[in-house]
Amino acid sequence: MLKTIALHAKESPFRNLVTPSERSEESLGIRADFRRPDSSAGGLPAMNILLIPEQREAKWNPVSFETLGAAQQIAAQTQSRLSAVLLGKGMRPLAEDLAPYKLDEVLLAEHDLLERYTPDGFTLALRQIIDRVKPDLVLLPHTYQVRDFAPQLAASLGKGMIGDCVGYRHENGRLVFVRQMFQGKTAADVTFVGAPPWFASFQAGAFRGDQAEKAAASAPITPVEITLQPAQIRTTPLELFREAKQAVDLTQAPIIVAIGRGIKAPENIPMAEKLAKLFGGELAASRPICDEGWLPMDRQVGSSGQTVAPKLYLALGISGAIQHVVGMKGARTIAAINKDPHAPIFEVADYGIVGDIFELIPALTEALEKK
């Protein structure tokens, strides 16, 4: 289910604002309108939907399954056909992972030049897939890689793309996507104008990956021939690297214990770290903690840090500034401890304790140690 944050366009000064130049939007094939998302449905004709899930080095990016869940919902509500395409080399095992899901077809686009990701290789291969499948709607997870190639792909077809969506609905025969704007302070409804294919990507945490449905029978896996020449690829991929040696990928953590300025001093961090370990989770932080150098930048959650969607997010001494909330609001369960009963973090928390973290962290630690 889509969770919306309390600060929404309902209260926003931007409520009735339409983006600057309608004409320029129309030339991109999209139109935006700022308002509160709801779940009203309207008749929408059946479509041909193409999902482009993401793998890297033969490992799934879990946001792929969240987008699969969203694509399945749209397909079910509109009686649409849904296929997925896998690009790479040696992708058969991953295609077999995907086939049991409720899909009409899994396309397998393999080529030596797709073994390592390049924006040119992916764009050119996907142009060929789109020519063949003729999708009305192309859905992608909003990952760094997708941000790299998908706008190029859409633009090469003279189409716009609605990126980083947190939800959708159908209304008056149109599919309407919801995007956060102004760092999550308001939300805009954005829809496509003009002929398909339409491109949209979904933000991590907007949908639940574990709700992607499997089918009674596996989808057929269809290999698709791709024509690519080395001269068409203008970049050479180097080794993948992580910026810092100790870099942690918080997006994969099922449980996150996050500390904010309420932790007061770096000497107090080990107690939160111990609690995170006892939970079997990762330690994360608000920006001031990383700005101070108390924790490395890769532990920062928020608009200028990581966007996370764990099963549990425990916020300790974090006020809940919008720049922090946009990075963690996709958590399935949010629990917060803050001594200020009016802290904005309580607006997004499923469970809140008004109290002192220096009393509650030791109490929680003790309780978990006893288990």
Ligand SMILES: Cc1cc2nc3c(=O)[nH]c(=O)nc-3n(C[C@H](O)[C@H](O)[C@H](O)COP(=O)(O)OP(=O)(O)OC[C@H]3O[C@@H](n4cnc5c(N)ncnc54)[C@H](O)[C@@H]3O)c2cc1C
């Ligand atoms: C362009 C831009 C980008 C930004 N990007 C990010 C980002 O990516 N991530 C991010 O987090 N921030 C980001 N920020 C900063 C953001 O606006 C906030 O300043 C920041 O999130 C506040 O961090 P905090 O909640 O830890 O600190 P504070 O706002 O100072 O809150 C500390 C909280 O701790 C509570 N507290 C204090 N002592 C205790 C105690 N003993 N027990 C319990 N509670 C206690 C207080 O009541 C308070 O609510 C960004 C800002 C800008 C302008």
